[in-house]
Amino acid sequence: MIEGGYTLKVLRVDLTRRKAKVQPVSERFAVWFVGGRGWGAKILYDEVESGVDAFSPENKIVVASGPLSGLIVPCSGKTSFSTISPATGLYGDSNVGGEFSCALKRSGFDALIIEGSAEKPVILAVDDGNVMLKDASHIWGMPSLDAEKAVKDELGKDFHTAVIGPAGENLVKFAAVNCDFGRQAARCGVGAVMGSKKLKAIAVRGSKAIPAANPDRLKETYKETVAWMIKHPAFDLWKRQGTMQSIDWANELSCLPTRNFQEAQYEEFKKINGDTMESLTRLHNKGCYLCPIRCGQVNQVEGTVVEGPEYETAVMLGSNCALPSIEDVVYANYLCDQLGLDTISTGNTVAFAMECYEKGYLDREDTGGIKLKFGSSEALNETIKKIAYREGIGSLLAEGVEKASQAVGHGSERFAMHVKGLEVSGYDVRGAPAMGLSYATSDIGAHHNRAWAITYDIKTDRKSYGEDKVKWVIYLQHIRPLFDCLGVCRFPWVELGLNADYYAEFYTYATGVKASLEELLKGSERVWNLTRLINLKRGLKAEDDWLPPRVFEDGIPSGPLKGLTLSREKFRWMVEKYYELRGWSENGVPTEAKLGELGLLDSPSLSS
Numbered sequence: 350m351i352e353g354g355y356t357l358k359v360l361r362v363d364l365t366r367r368k369a370k371v372q373p374v375s376e377r378f379a380v381w382f383v384g385g386r387g388w389g390a391k392i393l394y395d396e397v398e399s400g401v402d403a404f405s406p407e408n409k410i411v412v413a414s415g416p417l418s419g420l421i422v423p424c425s426g427k428t429s430f431s432t433i434s435p436a437t438g439l440y441g442d443s444n445v446g447g448e449f450s451c452a453l454k455r456s457g458f459d460a461l462i463i464e465g466s467a468e469k470p471v472i473l474a475v476d477d478g479n480v481m482l483k484d485a486s487h488i489w490g491m492p493s494l495d496a497e498k499a500v501k502d503e504l505g506k507d508f509h510t511a512v513i514g515p516a517g518e519n520l521v522k523f524a525a526v527n528c529d530f531g532r533q534a535a536r537c538g539v540g541a542v543m544g545s546k547k548l549k550a551i552a553v554r555g556s557k558a559i560p561a562a563n564p565d566r567l568k569e570t571y572k573e574t575v576a577w578m579i580k581h582p583a584f585d586l587w588k589r590q591g592t593m594q595s596i597d598w599a600n601e602l603s604c605l606p607t608r609n610f611q612e613a614q615y616e617e618f619k620k621i622n623g624d625t626m627e628s629l630t631r632l633h634n635k636g637c638y639l640c641p642i643r644c645g646q647v648n649q650v651e652g653t654v655v656e657g658p659e660y661e662t663a664v665m666l667g668s669n670c671a672l673p674s675i676e677d678v679v680y681a682n683y684l685c686d687q688l689g690l691d692t693i694s695t696g697n698t699v700a701f702a703m704e705c706y707e708k709g710y711l712d713r714e715d716t717g718g719i720k721l722k723f724g725s726s727e728a729l730n731e732t733i734k735k736i737a738y739r740e741g742i743g744s745l746l747a748e749g750v751e752k753a754s755q756a757v758g759h760g761s762e763r764f765a766m767h768v769k770g771l772e773v774s775g776y777d778v779r780g781a782p783a784m785g786l787s788y789a790t791s792d793i794g795a796h797h798n799r800a801w802a803i804t805y806d807i808k809t810d811r812k813s814y815g816e817d818k819v820k821w822v823i824y825l826q827h828i829r830p831l832f833d834c835l836g837v838c839r840f841p842w843v844e845l846g847l848n849a850d851y852y853a854e855f856y857t858y859a860t861g862v863k864a865s866l867e868e869l870l871k872g873s874e875r876v877w878n879l880t881r882l883i884n885l886k887r888g889l890k891a892e893d894d895w896l897p898p899r900v901f902e903d904g905i906p907s908g909p910l911k912g913l914t915l916s917r918e919k920f921r922w923m924v925e926k927y928y929e930l931r932g933w934s935e936n937g938v939p940t941e942a943k944l945g946e947l948g949l950l951d952s953p954s955l956s957s
């Protein structure tokens with residue numbers, strides 16, 4: 350029996366009918382799908398028909414905490430936003446830090462299920478269990494960070510908020526949701542789905558205690574794990590630079606995307622790295638709920654203050670657009686946050702357009718007068734604004750790099766860097782077959798968080814395509830999303846080496862349900878197969894588990910891996926081995942036996 354961790358209640362809000370109802374959650378459902386993205390996936394699987402478009406009122410957004418969110422567990426402020434993605438037309442989710450999920454649970458709910466579409470812009474406010482839909486006409490059009498402040502001014506500073514900016518309102522396919530001033534659920538276009546529902550903001554406040562089955566053991570384990578983290582030799586650097594420390598590492602190892610993934614090293618990397626940030630723009634660090642690491646870096650440039658950049662942002666807006674200035678990267682980061690754009694997809698898509706411009710596939714007439722050259726911060730910033738407001742070329746790029754390349758033509762699809770319609774994030778995979786497999790087989794499209802396998806490529810052999818790599822990718826695809834299900838950050842485990850078994854202890858002390866790490870990983874595998882089923886129903890084919898032509902055709906132009914590409918033949922073998930090891934058919938369909946083993950042939954729904 351569940352004794353804590355979960356509230357076992359969700360709030361279902363119908364924006365069309367302006368109605369809300371509280372729905373109980375069955376214990377079997379709660380445990381079977383763990384929480385966070387696991388709950389989101391199952392609710393979407395059960396409730397959204399395969400023909401429903403991402404922008405249809407029939408699409409839903411599940412905003413979910415996990416069983417550890419808000420409890421005495423390090424870094425327990427993560428929230429998952431799950432929906433049908435407008436970028437891919439498939440299952441999508443995005444995970445964000447801060448404290449939103451904690452407030453949601455203190456308000457009495459594990460999750461929000463948002464359905465329908467409002468007639469006019471609204472704010473959904475949940476105040477200790479009381480639900481209000483408030484007019485948002487006065488903040489519609491307002492940039493994200495300003496809108497967040499306006500919502501807090503109106504409702505109360507202690508509300509935690511999730512807001513969209515103009516990009517979400519204008520249905521940019523890679524629009525983000527901004528949480529707690531500077532954290533984003535940015536991937537998969539969840540902000541655009543909020544925009545399609547005319548939902549400008551969600552604000553949550555709560556004062557209820559979150560029950561735990563064994564609070565004493567939870568507290569002891571919290572102290573033990575934090576003490577361990579603080580002693581780690583990399584702890585201080587994590588506080589000072591966060592993930593920005595990885596830029597030098599990625600450059601040295603030839604996996605730093607540069608000029609739209611043409612190059613894998615950036616000659617000006619020192620001008621955008623963690624050390625330069627520390628000396629020129631950094632103000633202080635910032636953390637999510639109960640995080641001792643506090644990896645967020647708050648920066649300032651000419652009076653403009655923003656949380657960020659982190660590695661992905663600095664790489665995609667920096668080296669990938671060849672911007673040789675940390676100040677320019679910080680400002681572009683600020684623009685994306687204010688306008689409500691995913692920095693990864695934005696940097697990827699603008700870099701694609703820059704390459705098209707330099708190759709003569711786009712000219713100044715197409716760009717509205719912008720000299721869209723690599724290295725130009727003015728061009729980058731102007732294009733970012735055009736994307737957010739869908740002006741001129743911005744309207745084309747707002748569809749994402751896949752659609753943009755189809756419209757530009759000239760064979761530019763060859764260097765449109767996406768998987769399944771989601772733009773590739775900050776790693777060049779030509780010398781990293783495992784990381785390539787991770788991108789190719791990711792359920793949401795190319796996103797590093799699903800399986801950050803590049804460290805395994807580096808540790809073993811950059812040119813090997815062995816079964817060990819396939820197994821490692823599958824393992825990572827279970828353990829990394831498990832953190833999203835639990836509602837905690839993965840960094841203590843992945844970056845500071847905290848033993849993952851602690852999370853089974855936390856789960857047991859939180860919920861009273863005794864679970865081993867293996868059992869929790871089984872839950873995560875269940876979710877991975879479930880998102881596969883959603884995607885197959887929505888038309889996904891085996892050939893979609895693939896990478897952009899550039900990684901097979903264009904050798905790395907310089908450096909220690911000069912000339913290296915991925916081999917199509919060997920990579921095909923990896924994908925086939927991946928299906929086999931997953932218990933899927935040769936077409937990438939989970940077999941009856943696998944679904945039976947995972948309990949997915951007759952699995953519980955939300956209240957049963």
Ligand code: SF4
Binds near residue numbers: 446635640644645841
């Ligand atoms: S390590 Fe960074 S992302 Fe993770 S909880 Fe801490 S501040 Fe948030």
